[in-house]
Amino acid sequence: GIQVEQSPPDLILQEGANSTLRCNFSDSVNNLQWFHQNPWGQLINLFYIPSGTKQNGRLSATTVATERYSLLYISSSQTTDSGVYFCAVGGYNQGGKLIFGQGTELSVKP
Amino acid sequence: GAVVSQHPSWVICKSGTSVKIECRSLDFQATTMFWYRQFPKQSLMLMATSNEGSKATYEQGVEKDKFLINHASLTLSTLTVTSAHPEDSSFYICSARVWLWTSGMTDTQYFGPGTRLTVL
Numbered sequence: 001g002i003q004v005e006q007s008p009p010d011l012i013l014q015e016g017a018n019s020t021l022r023c024n025f026s027d028s029v030n031n032l033q034w035f036h037q038n039p040w041g042q043l044i045n046l047f048y049i050p051s052g053t054k055q056n057g058r059l060s061a062t063t064v065a066t067e068r069y070s071l072l073y074i075s076s077s078q079t080t081d082s083g084v085y086f087c088a089v090g091g092y093n094q095g096g097k098l099i100f101g102q103g104t105e106l107s108v109k110p
Numbered sequence: 111g112a113v114v115s116q117h118p119s120w121v122i123c124k125s126g127t128s129v130k131i132e133c134r135s136l137d138f139q140a141t142t143m144f145w146y147r148q149f150p151k152q153s154l155m156l157m158a159t160s161n162e163g164s165k166a167t168y169e170q171g172v173e174k175d176k177f178l179i180n181h182a183s184l185t186l187s188t189l190t191v192t193s194a195h196p197e198d199s200s201f202y203i204c205s206a207r208v209w210l211w212t213s214g215m216t217d218t219q220y221f222g223p224g225t226r227l228t229v230l
Binding site: 031033035040041042043045048086088090095096097098099100101102103 | 142144148152153154155156159167201203205207216217218219220221223224226
């Protein structure tokens with residue numbers, strides 16, 4: 001099956017700093033999503049981005065499908081950005097199933 | 111839109127009892143829902159795919175007789191953990207598959223808030 005690797009596993013930032021999270025995947029995908037899991041366990045959709053670039057406020061994401069990686073950028077981080085960021089991918093003809101990476105745990109300090 | 115609820119949010123039960131967890135799509139119909147479990151400090155592991163009106167498809171290594179899934183309507187899927195044991199203690203999360211057409215087709219999953227199961 002498709003392997004998904006995220007880096008770094010942990011990240012500590014001062015409020016206001018910028019960061020880049022990376023997601024590598026081992027095979028072609030037709031689905032890639034970024035999620036934020038808050039401290040209460042709720043997963044929040046950030047981006048559906050199997051290719052290209054999208055921006056939403058302080059967050060943006062880029063997926064280079066031909067090179068099998070995706071990047072999530074967080075600018076001017078805030079303490080509320082803390083939590084775990086997951087990249088999840090879906091292969092062709094997989095019925096919408098997603099395979100999750102191990103996540104990046106982000107802690108933003110005031 | 112695309113709100114998914116789960117009930118209960120947490121449950122504590124004795125070993126040997128069965129526990130039912132409900133997953134509802136509140137403002138849309140979901141033909142396909144997914145069930146995951148997550149251990150502390152770990153990622154989500156897909157347990158099964160639940161399709162309305164048909165039998166669930168289980169991932170390799172997941173006991174279908176232990177984790178009973180029913181998707182009887184377009185807004186409700188249930189997961190029953192039968193004869194629960196302490197090793198079944200975990201965070202169970204459901205999601206609903208949503209197709210949208212907004213400047214291109216998107217195929218996303220929206221997640222419920224999760225159910226924390228503790229088996230004593």
